[in-house]
Amino acid sequence: MTNQQLHQRRSQVIAQGMGAMYPLYVEKADNAHVWDIEGNKYIDFAAGIAVTNTGHANKRISEAVKAQIDNFSHTCAMVTPYASFVELAEKLTELAPGDSAKKAIFLTTGAEAVENAVKVARAHTGRSGVIAFKGGFHGRTNMTMGLTGKVAPYKAGFGPFPNEIFHAPYPNAFHGISVEQSLQALEDLFACDIEPSRVAAIIFEPVQGEGGFYQAPKEFAQGLRQVCDKHGIILIADEIQTGFARTGKMFATEYLDIEPDMMTMAKGIAGGYPISAVVGKSDVMDSALPGGLGGTYAGSPLGCVAGLEVLKIIEEQDLCAKAQGIGEVVNARMTRLQQSVAAIGEIRTYGAMMAIEFTDPQSGLPLQDMTKAVISKAQENGLILLSCGVKANVIRLLPPLTIEPEVLEEGLDKLESIIRQETKK
Ligand SMILES: Cc1ncc(COP(=O)(O)O)c(C=O)c1O
Numbered sequence: 001m002t003n004q005q006l007h008q009r010r011s012q013v014i015a016q017g018m019g020a021m022y023p024l025y026v027e028k029a030d031n032a033h034v035w036d037i038e039g040n041k042y043i044d045f046a047a048g049i050a051v052t053n054t055g056h057a058n059k060r061i062s063e064a065v066k067a068q069i070d071n072f073s074h075t076c077a078m079v080t081p082y083a084s085f086v087e088l089a090e091k092l093t094e095l096a097p098g099d100s101a102k103k104a105i106f107l108t109t110g111a112e113a114v115e116n117a118v119k120v121a122r123a124h125t126g127r128s129g130v131i132a133f134k135g136g137f138h139g140r141t142n143m144t145m146g147l148t149g150k151v152a153p154y155k156a157g158f159g160p161f162p163n164e165i166f167h168a169p170y171p172n173a174f175h176g177i178s179v180e181q182s183l184q185a186l187e188d189l190f191a192c193d194i195e196p197s198r199v200a201a202i203i204f205e206p207v208q209g210e211g212g213f214y215q216a217p218k219e220f221a222q223g224l225r226q227v228c229d230k231h232g233i234i235l236i237a238d239e240i241q242t243g244f245a246r247t248g249k250m251f252a253t254e255y256l257d258i259e260p261d262m263m264t265m266a267k268g269i270a271g272g273y274p275i276s277a278v279v280g281k282s283d284v285m286d287s288a289l290p291g292g293l294g295g296t297y298a299g300s301p302l303g304c305v306a307g308l309e310v311l312k313i314i315e316e317q318d319l320c321a322k323a324q325g326i327g328e329v330v331n332a333r334m335t336r337l338q339q340s341v342a343a344i345g346e347i348r349t350y351g352a353m354m355a356i357e358f359t360d361p362q363s364g365l366p367l368q369d370m371t372k373a374v375i376s377k378a379q380e381n382g383l384i385l386l387s388c389g390v391k392a393n394v395i396r397l398l399p400p401l402t403i404e405p406e407v408l409e410e411g412l413d414k415l416e417s418i419i420r421q422e423t424k425k
Contacts, residue, residue, distance in 0.1 A: 003036055019153070021386065022379050029056035032403035032411075034384060043411035044384045045397045050209075050241050050353070053268040054313045055402035061271045064309040065302050077106065077299040078291075084304035088277075091311050095250050096279045098259025103285040105278050106299030110240040110266035111139025113276040114203070116293055117262045118143055120278065121201035121234035124287035129199040131189060133170040133182075135211030135390050138203065138238055147203060150211060150390050166193050170208055171220045174346045174357065183223040196231035206252035209241035212389035213348050213355035213396055221256035234261045234284060240276070241353070244268030244310065245319040245401055248327060248351025271310045275303025319401040323351035326408060330354045330397060333412050343367055343423045354397040356419075357389065366393035373422045383414045 007023035014020075025037045032055065034042045047053060054061060068084075077085045085106065093102035107113050118130055132138065134149040146161035148154050149170075155161070168185040169177050190196045202224055207215045228235040237260035242252035246268055253260055262280030269275060274297075278285070313319065327349040334356055338344040345359030358367040358374075371393045378385040388396045397415075399408060 002038055024379055031055040032400045032407050042382050042384050043407055045399045045411055046384045046386045047398050047400045050246055050398045051267045052272050053244050053246055053401045054271045054310050055400040058271055060313060061306050061309045064305045068301050068305045076296055078294045082301050084301055084308055085299050088304045088307045092277055092279050096263055097251055097254050101282045102279055103282045105293050107276045107295055108274050108297050110276050111141045111144040113264040113266055113278050114138045114144045114238060115141055117236045117264050117278045118201060120285060120288055124234060124284050125200045127198050127200040128164045129194045131166050131168060131199060131202045133204055134167050135170050135208050136205055137210030171217055172214050179217050179220045182220060186227055199233045201234040201236050202228055203236040203238055205238045206256060207242050207350050207353055210388050212394045213353060215350050218256050221258050225258045236260060236262045238264045240264055240266045245314045245323050246351060247353050248320050248324040270303045270306035273303045273306040275300055275307060322401045326352040327354060329408060337416050341419060341423050352401055355394050357394045366391035368392045370422055371395060374418050377418045381414045381418055383411055
């Protein structure tokens with residue numbers, strides 16, 4: 001069977017709304033390599049969208065999950081729980097930044113974590129409003145779609161969205177939005193749209209993911225903290241893409257010197273097993289009634305044991321330092337390339353959360369077609385790449401943090417030659 005044959009079959013039975021980046025069907029994967037069903041080998045700079053930070057098919061994680069499956073695969077944590085459920089919560093509440101006592105809940109997907117964080121904030125404050133940021137991404141469920149600040153493809157055709165959600169601009173030096181403007185926009189919302197005493201939560205990503213890899217400056221995060229403290233609003237940091245060593249710290253919030261009231265976690269938490277979490281201040285987290293939070297598969301034993309193993313690997317292999325190292329290598333290579341490729345508007349590296357934004361050197365306009373061409377050329381060249389950005393003109397690089405240095409260099413060689421080829425046209 002070929003990739004094209006399967007792709008053809010896919011198009012008959014899978015609705016197009018579940019987009020497909022590549023006509024590439026995976027046979028196996030190992031650390032930073034993926035093989036398709038035709039035997040072609042790829043270097044993976046996507047890691048399942050920042051999920052397999054600890055590498056594909058990590059033996060330690062697989063062994064932990066296999067041992068768990070042999071004991072039991074599901075009992076429902078809300079009915080008859082298990083030690084790993086408590087142990088993972090102990091570890092995450094300890095690792096979450098800030099001195100306050102913390103509690104956790106577990107769910108299955110990132111969107112569910114965000115939904116539940118909003119539920120808890122509403123239960124705690126008795127308020128309804130939520131403020132999110134333009135360009136932000138929080139998921140595809142109804143509430144999280146409403147919070148997401150990017151229309152196509154996430155919101156187009158899916159309205160109406162939950163009410164009482166407002167969007168403010170996220171600071172973005174490259175596109176001329178200052179921290180002051182972003183913070184002023186919150187005051188404008190309070191003046192024009194909703195009084196602060198009706199706002200339950202402000203949710204932000206420490207580095208916007210789908211929105212294009214823009215980092216929240218420290219003064220912005222601290223400004224948000226002040227606004228929330230002043231008005232009794234819950235501050236939620238969405239660390240679903242940034243968490244688990246990706247940016248060179250366990251959580252990107254650690255760069256910001258603030259303690260959020262709640263954090264949402266998923267993706268890298270368990271190296272590919274579906275589990276997510278909300279971790280927050282105990283008094284906030286305890287606001288919902290018993291039974292109000294959770295789900296049948298929430299905190300699955302497979303996810304919990306995988307999560308515990310991921311945390312051990314991050315610590316023992318110092319994946320935070322590895323992420324920093326990857327960011328430095330990529331930054332140096334891409335900065336050199338930028339000197340001869342004028343279409344590279346900006347290179348952003350936050351540890352191993354790395355992006356290249358393509359803009360027209362004369363007009364500054366986004367180069368979507370070129371970005372698309374680079375992504376599609378990647379498959380032919382044995383590389384897996386992802387795009388992002390509200391204008392779809394950003395390539396994001398998210399290799400496993402365990403990538404071997406020579407594989408990283410080889411992947412960058414491929415990327416560099418594709419960019420050179422595509423920018424010459
Ligand atoms: C910052 C952020 N929040 C929420 C989500 C939604 O997570 P999921 O796709 O697991 O529902 C994502 C997924 O990309 C994300 O990057």
